[in-house]
Amino acid sequence: MRTQTTWRTVLTVLAYSYVVGLFGWALLYNIVGDSWWWLFLINSLAIYLFLPLLLLPIIILVTRHHVLWLGFGVGSLLWLSFYGFFLPHTPPVRAEGRTLSVMTYNLLRHNLDTPEILDAIRAADADVVALQELNGTTAAAITNDLRGEYPYQLLEPGADTSGMGIISRYPLQSITDMNLTKGLPDGWVGPPQLVEVMFFKTRVTLLNVHAQSTNLGYGGNVRLNPANIEESVRIREEQMHALLEVVAQRPGPLLLVGDLNTGYPSRAYDIIAEVLHDAWHEAGQGAGHTFPGAALPGSSRPRVFGIPLPQWLIRIDYIFYSDHWQALDARIGPWDEQSDHRPVVAELMLLTR
Structure with a gap:
């Protein structure tokens, strides 16, 4: 009898501590965002804070502390406010307009398995493909082997992680207006690509970005x-604000895609989402996690005591779009099994006005 009472007491204390901790996290996030390094890490993995919520009804029935139902209810509302898009939802009603499919894919600069990369791009069958960490070997293969499918190519390979590229079935043109890009800060993993896509008779602005990363060991054991x-968080938020300044100067249809190196929720994400729409939130199903993937040499997949962390813990690759579009579908694209990222593909309809 005493043992049962002790266990009930322990469960009760744990349950109340969990509820208070969950509410405390939500309050801190709304007040200070990612300003503290440890809070940034918690925010990046915030989805997992809600897993113990599933056990709370059982604990309530065992302990008979029915006031915890209030905590369960409020906790469930918190989950819905952050992750309600996980729930199955009906496809959006299709408006009138032409559809454009877009893919973003961080290839991993050390990835030299070009046949698998090309197969993944072909299988995704996107109209426009934005690439990050594009190396010279892959760029040459794309030029030689994909010119028929993607006749319009703006490839800027790099010897390090700075390589960027865009390939398209529709005409591409770099935007060289320095007034647009002069305000972009430093710290990008790869310099942003700002281009126009001639989608039938409509000029579409496309931003391909690879934002400041946070070094947690870069594939080795986690080092904090x-x-x-905190510096990487600050730089990334500055970059997001700067991107919105570019967006503000391009009033027509616009897409912002790439590796933002920030999870959801985060302040950097919120900055962009205040102006643009997240295709995954609007039309995706499930978590849509894109990182970390393969633990090959050069991968950023962290390790703890030499053991790689589980795959696909967070989502850091995004497709954002302006009000001129409607997201019809968003999905994880074919993975080449070599990169530490998975691609994201979205089907977008350009609305007629």
Whole structure:
């Protein structure tokens, strides 16, 4: 009898502590965002904070502390406010307009398995493909082997992680207006590509970005440097604000895609989502996690005591779009099994006005 009472007491204390902790996290996130390094890490994995919520009804029945139902209810509302898009939803009613499919894919600069990369791009069958960490070997293969499917190519390979590229079935043209790009800060993993896609008779602005990363060991054992983490968060938020300044100067149809190196929820994400729409939130199903993937040499998949963390913990690759579009579908694209990212593909309809 005493043992049962002890266990009930322990469960009760744990349950109340969990509810208070969950509410405390939500309050801190809304007040300070990612300003503290440890809070940034928690925010990046916030989806997992809600897993114990599934056990709360059982604990309530065992402990008979019915006031915890209030905590369960409010916790469920919190989950819905952050992750309600996980729930199955009917496809959006199709408006009138032409459809454009877009893919973003961080290839991993050390990835030299070009046949698998090309197969993944072909299988995705997107009209426009934005690439990050594009190396020279892959760029040459794309030029030689995909010119028929993607006749319009703007490839800027790099010897390090800075390589960027866009290939398209529709005409592409770089936007060289320095007034648009002069305000972009430093710190990008790869320099943003700003282009126009001639989609039938409509000029579509496309931004392909690879934002500041947070160094947690870059494929080795996790190493936490609080100052560096907080600095990377600050730089990334500055980059998001700068991107919106570019967006504000391009009033027509616009797409912003790429590896933002920030999870959901995060302040960097919120900055973009205040103006643009997240295709995954609007038309995707499930978590849509894109990182970390393969644990090959050069991968950023973290390790703990030499053991790689589980795959696909967070979502850091995005397709955002302006009000001129409607998202019809968003999905994880074919993976080449070599990159530490998975691609994201979205089907977007350009609305007639």
